[in-house]
Amino acid sequence: MIEKKEVEKLAHLARIRLSKKELSEVPSQLKSILEYIQKLSDIGTDSVEPLFHFPELKNVVREDESRTVDRETQKKMMEMGKDKNDYLKVESIL
Amino acid sequence: MKTTIKETQEKLRSGKTSPKKVVSSFLSRIKERNKEINALLSVFENAQEEMEKKDKNLPLYGAVFVIKDNILIKGERCTAGSKILEHYIAPFDATVIEKIKEKGGVFIGKGNLDEFAMGSSTENSSFGPTKNPLNTQRVPGGSSGGPAAAVADKMCNAGIGSDTGGSIRQPAAFCGVVGFKPTYGTVSRSGVMSMASSFDQVGPFANSVEDAKIIFEAIQGKDYRDSVTSDLLRKKVKNKIKIGIPKEYFVKGIEEDIKKNIEKAIAKIKGSDFEIEEISLPHTExxxxxxxxxxxxxxxxxxxxxxxxxxxxxxxxxxxxxxxxxxxxxxxxxxxxxxxxxxxxxxxxxxxxxxxxxxIKAQKIRSLIAEDFDKAFRKVDVILTPVTPTLPFKIGEKIEDPLSMHLSDIFTVTANLAGLPAISLPCGESKGLPVGAQILAKRFHEDILFFATEKFEKIWLNK
Known part of the structure; x- marks a missing residue:
């Protein structure tokens, strides 16, 4: 079952920093959910196909074209962050 | 007395009321009550002007909506109840918003929710919990607690929520209103923040089954922006309906009061146009x-x-x-x-x-759940169950125990796993708190679902 160290690792993989308090609470909370989930091993499913989507549905396709946003909305969006000459300024990621 | 969209529409068309009167009654109710209930995260003051611009013959004319705050309205803040989106402004309208605008509806506010629609009580909102308007010590359910409470508390006459595991039906049951999760793929999720994409579906809150149906008909339809949408809806109505009662939904863990109420509701419809049969959905647990x-x-x-x-x-x-x-x-x-x-x-x-x-194991179990329903629907037209195992619980009661919180969805997740349409309809009360019955049908058989549910509503609520 899941331990504190593993939770710490998973949180890091998901790029989430947990506080000390969270790290003391989360493992036992996840443990109780995982124990509950164990119920699934009661039934054999070797011959069962997984159901990822419903058989009636077909993919909807469209042309790969860009959409534009009007000036007013653009202005409102810019208010969310720092802008520089009509561009949103974000952290460099490389 | 709550007024339906249908009634408001008739009064507006015949001149017995005006957009000003309709909207101002909702706005004053919001002013009076929202501080305590915290159903709305934002309020739009321009709903009256918007309604005045609409054609009176449109199907949603007179409908005043509260929209769950994980659905985008162009140019407006959309927080998902999360600090991470506190200042996020939507750059476009969700398809469902576009459709409501086209069909004559207007918006009066955005409804509170559990953060990113994850929760069953609306306590997980970063902007404070919503309280149940029928008893403010208790939760309104979740995750769409805001729109459900707003409709129940007469702050609006219509709501839109999203339902991934019961997030429309469970708060509808807790607040005593109608809540409908359509068949997976009938309503576009473009502009709706994704939670679990193979389950997410958008649907209405309303004061009557007829209103829920009017809203659903206005918002459904194939959309190139949501690749799972389709136009497979059936429009045939059957006169003789057979109802299945699955025994697995009446086992231990269900509150005695809920069980009694549902059994009473079943007794009331016995002997009318319906045949009732006990069925089994063996993989329910x-x-x-x-x-x-x-x-x-x-x-x-x-x-x-x-x-x-x-x-x-x-x-x-x-x-x-x-x-x-x-x-x-x-x-x-x-x-x-x-x-x-x-x-x-x-x-x-x-x-x-x-x-x-x-x-993979879980997806295989999902197959078994869907097969259970396929088999059952060969024998019956609709299935009737409780919506929740308990009455609305107290604020704070389950928040530290995630598993017990998740268990409030035990009767609603099946419809999402199998993609079925499911509606939550008030069917009585206990200790002053509402009890909801859930009616499910085959995928794309909304026709039968609404037909049966409107009949139940008449019998249960003496309409």
């Missing part, structure tokens, strides 16, 4: 554990976009030296507890070594 895994897995993938760069710009990184530091900080501080728990659980079940044992 495996539904919630399978849902937990698939939901958390899809959540962990969908939440990756909230990285503090594409979204969540307010968390600047004054001290973060690396981009990884910035991600950890933004997501660690931006997400609430429940969202973090689900992302971690999803990351776990999708990781190498666990993928087959958890994710």
């Amino acid at each position: 495996y539904a919630l554990p399978a849902y937990e895994i698939i939901m958390a897995s899809e959540v962990s993938a969908n939440m990756a976009r909230y990285d503090g760069i594409r979204y969540g710009l307010e968390f600047e990184r004054p001290k973060a030296k690396t981009i990884e530091e910035a991600y950890l900080k933004n997501r660690g501080e931006g997400f609430g507890k429940e969202v973090k728990r689900r992302i971690i659980l999803g990351t776990y079940s999708l990781s190498a070594g666990y993928y087959d044992a958890y994710y």
Whole structure:
């Protein structure tokens, strides 16, 4: 079952920093959910196909074209962050 | 007395009331009550002007909506109940919003929700919990608690929510209103923040089944922006309806008061036009554990976009030296507890070594659940169950115990696993709190579902 160290690792993989308090609470909370989930091993499913989507549905396709946003909305969006000459300024990621 | 869209529409068309009167009554109710109930995260003052511009013959004319705050209205703030999106402004209208506008509806506010629609009580909102208007010590249910409470408390006459595991039906039951989750793929999710994409569906809150149907007909339809939408809806109505009662929904864990109420409701419809048959859905007890895994897995993938760069710009990184530091900080501080728990659980079940044992296993169980329903619907037209195992619980009662919170969805997740249409309809009360009955039908058989539910409503509520 899941331990504190593993939770710490998973949180890091998901790029989430947990506080000390969270790290003391989360493992036992996840443990109780995982124990509950164990119920699934009661039934054999070797011959069962997984159901990822419903058989009636077909993919909807469209042309790969860009959409534009009007000036007013653009202005409102810019208010969310720092802008520089009509561009949103974000952290460099490389 | 609550007024339906249908009634408001007739009064507006005949000149017995005006857009001004309709909208101002809702606005004054919001002013008087929202401070305590906290159903709305934002209020729009221009609903009257908008209604005055609409053609009186449109099907949603007179409908005044509260929209769950994970659905985009162009130019308006859309928070998802999360700190990470506190300042996010929507750049376009969700398809469902476009359709409501076209069909004559107007908007009066955005409704509170559990953060990113994850929760069953609306206590997980970063902007404070919503209270149940029928008893303010208790939760309104969730995750669409805001729109449900707003409709119940007469702040509006219509609501839109999203339902991934019961997030429309459970709050509808707790607040005593009608809530409908359509067949997966009938309503577009374009502009609706994704939670678990193979379950998410958008649907209405209303004061009557007829209103729910009017709203559903206005918002459904194939959309090139949501690749799972279709136009397979049936429009045939049957006169003789056979109802199935699955014995697995009346087992231990269900509150005696709920059981009694549902049994009373069944007794009332016996002998009318309906034939009733006990049925079995043998894999029911495996539904919630399978849902937990698939939901958390899809959540962990969908939440990756909230990285503090594409979204969540307010968390600047004054001290973060690396981009990884910035991600950890933004997501660690931006997400609430429940969202973090689900992302971690999803990351776990999708990781190498666990993928087959958890994710694939759960998808196989999902097949078995769907087959149970397929078999049952060969014998019956609709299935009737309770919506929740308990009455609305107290605020704070379950928040520290995630598993017991998740168990409130035990009767609703099956419809999401199998993609079925399901409606929650008030059918009496206990200790002054409402009880909801859930009616399910085959995928795309909304015709039969509404036909049967309108009849139940007449019998249960003496309409």
